[in-house]
Amino acid sequence: MTARSLALAAALALGPGLGAPAARAQDEPGRVPPARTVRIHLADGARIVGTVIEDDASASVLRVRTAWADDVAIPRASVLAIEDASEPAAERPTSVVRFEIDASGGAAKTEPRLLRAREGAARAEFRFLVTGRVDAVTRADGTPLPHKTEPRPNATLVTVKLPKPIESGGSEWIGVVSYDAGAVSRGSAAEAVFRYRRGAPVDEAAVIQVVLPPGAKLLGAAPPATEVPQGTLVFRKDLAQGETLDVEARFTTAGR
C-alpha cells in the first residue's frame, strides 16, 4: 500500500483509524455478500461501512456507497476482510503491516505507528527506528509529516516533528512507508523466501499482508495464508500479549 492509499483508507474511516478493532472475517476475504451493508476492513486497520455497488473481481477497485460520503473507490489490494455490518465488530485491536515485494528482492513496507505523549508533558518531537530507507511519514489522513532521518546500525533513526504537540497522555497514529532492499533471501536459484516476525504488545489480531512480485508464483506459506487476490497473501492471527506471528512466504523468482 502506498502513502496515497494509506491516506485514502484513513480518510474514509470514521472509526478509530489505524488502530481500529479487527475484522471477524465471516466471509472469505474479497467476496462480497450481495445487497447487504458490509463492514470492510482495510490493511491499515481502517473500517468502512457501506453498500458495495460494484463488485467485479477483475477490477482493481471496489466501489462502495456510504452514508457519509459519495461513492468511494477502495483499492482491492488493501481489503483484508468483508463482513456483515449487522454483526458486532470484534473488540481486539489490530496491527496491520503490508509488504510489497519487488523483483529485486526488496520490499516496501507500510505500517501504522502510534506516537504517545506520556503523562506530564505535551510532546511534538518523536524518534523511532525503521528498517531500511524511509520513503514517507504521514498523518493518518495522508498529510506528509516533516521528518529527518539519520543512519543507525541496521536501521534508520527517524525524528518526526509534529506541527501541533500531542497533549500529555494522548496519542496519535501515523503511517510510515519504508523500503528494505534486503527483505527477501534466495532459497535457491528459482526460489525466494520472505520472512517476517511480529509480536503483540497487547492481546490483538495481527495482520501481515505480503504482495508478491509481479509474475511470481506462491510455492508455500507458513502459517497458511489467504491469497486474495492472487499474489497477495494475508496472514492473520489472534495473539496474546507477548506472542509473535512468524510468517514465511516462498515464491518463484521472476521469469520462472
Next chain:
Amino acid sequence: MRVRRAAGGVAALLGLAALLLPPLSASRVLAQGVAEPADSREVHEFFEKLERAFDSGDAGALAKLLSKRYEDDFEADGGGRMRERLAAASRNGARIEFDVVRAVPRAVGATAVVRTRVADRQPDAESDLALFVLRKEDGALVAARRLTLDEDAERRVAGRTYRAADGSFELGAPAGWAIAPPRRKVGTSFETVTLVDPESEAYALFVAFAIPFEIDSLETMARLDAEKLATLADKGTSPRVLAEGKFAAAGLDGYQQVTEARVGGKDQVFRRVCLQRERTCYQFLFRSTPSDAYARDAVAFDEVLERFRPIADTARPRRGVIDGNLYRHADVGFEIAAPPGWAIEEAQSSYTAQVFFTPGSGQSYAMVCALEIGHPIEPDALATPIEEAEKDKRKTIPAIKRLGAIEDGTVDGNAAKTVVQSYPIEGFERTVKSTYVAAGTTLFVLVLHATPAEFEAIEGEFDALVESFIRTP
C-alpha cells in the same frame, strides 16, 4: 531454532538460595512452652531496654540483649557494621533510636521489624530497617538481628501477606511467622522474601526470578539444584532424596524435591518447590532442622504454598514489540535494531524488560535488560552495579577476571560504562562484555555472552546493536 545458551549466571542464581539462608550454626531449637509468653508490650519494652543500655554505654547489657550467641548472624548480614556504627555513635555521644514497626509475639519467641536511627548531630541521619528474632532465655528476651530489610518492599507487607512489586503475586506467612523482604542489591532482578518462625529452625525462602535461557526445563533446574545441594553437604556425606517429582500449586505446574542432607553438622531436610509461570520461576525453599522436625514443619510449609496466589497480568508492565529486526518497548521507552540474521526473543522476567538477541549459529547471545531504579541515576553511580555484580559472581566463580579497565562512554547521548570480563562456566571459558547505560531513572544493561573464539567474530555486531539503541519518550 533457539540456540542453547551457555550457563552464564546460572551458578550465581543457584547459589543464591544458599547464600541467603542464615548461617546454620547461628541458632538452636528451643523447647516450647517452658517460658513465659512474650507479648507485644514485652517486645517494645525489650527495645526500650536496648535503647537505655545503649544510652548508658553499658556494653555488658548490650551484649546480653543482642546476644553474642548470634554473632555469626551479625557478620552475615551487616551486623558487624551495625555494631561498629553503634560503637562509633556511642563514642560521638549520639544515641540510637529503636522503633518497632511491627512485631509478632509467640510463646517463647518473637519477631520484630525494627527501624534504628542514629539520632546524633546529623538531622537526616540514615535509618535502617531490620528483622530481629527474639527468644526467651532464663526469663529474659535476647535478640538476633537476622536480615536487613528493603524499605520499599516493607511497604508491601500487610499483616502476614506480601504483594510483589509488579503486583504479579501474593505470598502469605503461616500464623506466628514473620514475613520479611530482604534489601535488594542494585541491579538484581529477583524478588526475595523470607518467612521466619521464631520458635523453631523452620525457615522458608521465596525467590521469584526469570528462568535463565540456558535452562530448558524445570527438570534441568532440579538437577542443577541437586548438584548444588551436594556441594553444600558436609564432607563425606551425600544428600538423600526423600521425594521428588512433578508438583502443582496455585494453578501452576512445577516440581518438588525433598532432600535430607547433613549440613553444618546437623541433619536437615530441604524441601524445594518450583512453580513455573511463562519464563518466571517461583521457588520456595523450606528448611527443617533437625530432620525429625520436618513432619511438624511440613504443615506450615503447605500453608505457605496454599496461601501463594499468582495474580493476573493486568497490573504488569506491557510487553515490547518485535518488528522484523527491530525491538521496541513503548512503556519502558527504548528501541534497538538486531544485526542481520539475529533472532529476537523477549523474556517474561522480573526485570522491567528483558530481551535476548541470538546470532544464527554458535553458543553466544546478547541480552538487553531494563531495570527501573526509581530515582535518577548519576553517571558516577554506574560503577556500583558493575562492582556489585562482579562481587556476587566472584562468590561462585572465583576465577572471574576483568579484561581491561571500565571504559566511560555514551549510548544515544546517555552516560555509559563498559566492562569486559572473562570467567569459566561449567568448564567453558566465556567472554562477557557489558555496557551499563544510565537513562533517567532506568538502568539499561546490554550484555554480550560469547565463547572467546566467537567473541572476536561477533563483538562488532554487538557494538552495532549497542549503537542502534535509542531512548524514546
